Amino acid sequence: MREFETYILPNGIRGIHRQVRSSVTHCALVVNAGSRDELKGEYGIAHLTEHALFKGTERRRAYQVNCRLENLGGELNAYTTKEDTTLHATVMRHDFSRAVELIGDVIFRSTFPERELKKEREVIADEINSYKDSPSERIYDDFEDLIFKGSELGHNILGSKSTIARLSTDELRSFVKRTYTTDQMVFSSIGNFSVNTARSVAERYLGGFDATQREYERTSPLAYEPFALSQLRHTHQAHGIIGTRGYSISDERRLPLALLVNILGGPSANSLLNIELRERRGLSYNVEATYTPYSDCGIVGIYFSSDHCNAEECIALIEREVDALRHTPITARRLSIAKRQFVAQMAVAMESNEGYMLGAGKSYLLYKDIDTLEEAYKKVMAITSEQIMEVACDSLGSLSRLIYTR
Numbered sequence: 001m002r003e004f005e006t007y008i009l010p011n012g013i014r015g016i017h018r019q020v021r022s023s024v025t026h027c028a029l030v031v032n033a034g035s036r037d038e039l040k041g042e043y044g045i046a047h048l049t050e051h052a053l054f055k056g057t058e059r060r061r062a063y064q065v066n067c068r069l070e071n072l073g074g075e076l077n078a079y080t081t082k083e084d085t086t087l088h089a090t091v092m093r094h095d096f097s098r099a100v101e102l103i104g105d106v107i108f109r110s111t112f113p114e115r116e117l118k119k120e121r122e123v124i125a126d127e128i129n130s131y132k133d134s135p136s137e138r139i140y141d142d143f144e145d146l147i148f149k150g151s152e153l154g155h156n157i158l159g160s161k162s163t164i165a166r167l168s169t170d171e172l173r174s175f176v177k178r179t180y181t182t183d184q185m186v187f188s189s190i191g192n193f194s195v196n197t198a199r200s201v202a203e204r205y206l207g208g209f210d211a212t213q214r215e216y217e218r219t220s221p222l223a224y225e226p227f228a229l230s231q232l233r234h235t236h237q238a239h240g241i242i243g244t245r246g247y248s249i250s251d252e253r254r255l256p257l258a259l260l261v262n263i264l265g266g267p268s269a270n271s272l273l274n275i276e277l278r279e280r281r282g283l284s285y286n287v288e289a290t291y292t293p294y295s296d297c298g299i300v301g302i303y304f305s306s307d308h309c310n311a312e313e314c315i316a317l318i319e320r321e322v323d324a325l326r327h328t329p330i331t332a333r334r335l336s337i338a339k340r341q342f343v344a345q346m347a348v349a350m351e352s353n354e355g356y357m358l359g360a361g362k363s364y365l366l367y368k369d370i371d372t373l374e375e376a377y378k379k380v381m382a383i384t385s386e387q388i389m390e391v392a393c394d395s396l397g398s399l400s401r402l403i404y405t406r
Contacts, residue, residue, distance in 0.1 A: 025191030044159015188361030246298030265289025
């Protein structure tokens with residue numbers, strides 16, 4: 001039996017299911033619509049819409065939406081990213097159909113009543129205030145805004161308080177109509193029942209809605225000039241990001257770049273930057289490298305925080321480590337350890353059925369296919385030191401920099 005089985009509903013929603021031995025079932029509807037699909041003047045509407053999905057439908061009031069699964073001991077949650085919105089549920093196996101019915105009701109029949117929107121605007125305003133008080137989070141958005149200047153990928157997901165305050169019910173409905181189209185949806189499930197059962201339930205509660213198709217194309221970011229900027233933030237510590245554009249999620253070089261970034265500043269204590277900046281020199285307690293691939297591009301960022309007097313030394317050391325990766329092959333032993341660590345991190349991330357289900361849903365949405373864990377492991381173990389050097393030279397040659405100072 002294949003690890004995942006797939007199907008297509010009559011209205012174009014794609015389905016993916018994995019049968020496992022468990023009394024708990026996880027399912028999600030992944031919609032290929034996020035903050036990069038917002039129009040100018042409505043920044044933050046994707047996130048506000050996600051909040052407002054829980055606030056009433058044509059059949060249910062807000063409290064009925066919230067209590068439907070909780071009264072059964074289940075959960076219903078949602079989140080928004082730059083490129084997608086996901087509504088996901090966890091229930092006992094025998095409540096699977098109830099979860100799917102509720103997801104369909106919320107996605108396709110939400111009414112976004114003004115009285116509830118007012119409450120959610122206040123909730124999001126608090127989120128924005130909290131985010132502004134966290135320079136370690138805010139600097140990532142500021143950096144992306146510069147890296148993707150002029151692109152819808154640049155602005156942060158929360159939007160601004162002034163924009164959120166004036167977004168109306170009609171504007172949310174218009175956003176959903178334009179972006180939540182059935183050709184851009186995947187229903188993902190994992191539980192102790194067959195794909196035929198999954199398909200039957202999904203067809204009953206999701207497949208009966210009208211088929212719709214997206215009528216616009218996303219615009220890829222234009223080329224950008226590398227920059228080195230400092231911003232006065234009066235922070236207790238210096239915060240900085242050094243980075244650049246990265247490969248898209250469909251680029252064959254994505255996996256070697258992900259491994260390279262993990263070697264440089266991944267979560268393991270033996271990452272190059274953690275050893276150099278924290279363990280050896282005691283300059284920074286927080287240093288990490290991240291790589292986020294999007295559908296048509298990506299971003300690589302190396303974040304650090306330090307005392308203001310140590311910021312320049314941190315920058316110099318980070319750039320030195322990056323330069324070494326571009327010009328010196330990684331030893332066979334170092335690469336072997338790095339690959340084993342990376343594979344283990346992938347396995348841990350996918351250990352929970354819920355995480356596996358969500359990852360598979362997004363992968364199927366973007367690729368129309370998914371790799372099994374075994375296939376992903378084989379690809380990682382096949383990466384060579386020459387590939388690591390190639391992607392280091394190609395993607396980390398011209399770095400940009402943003403520093404918060406006082």
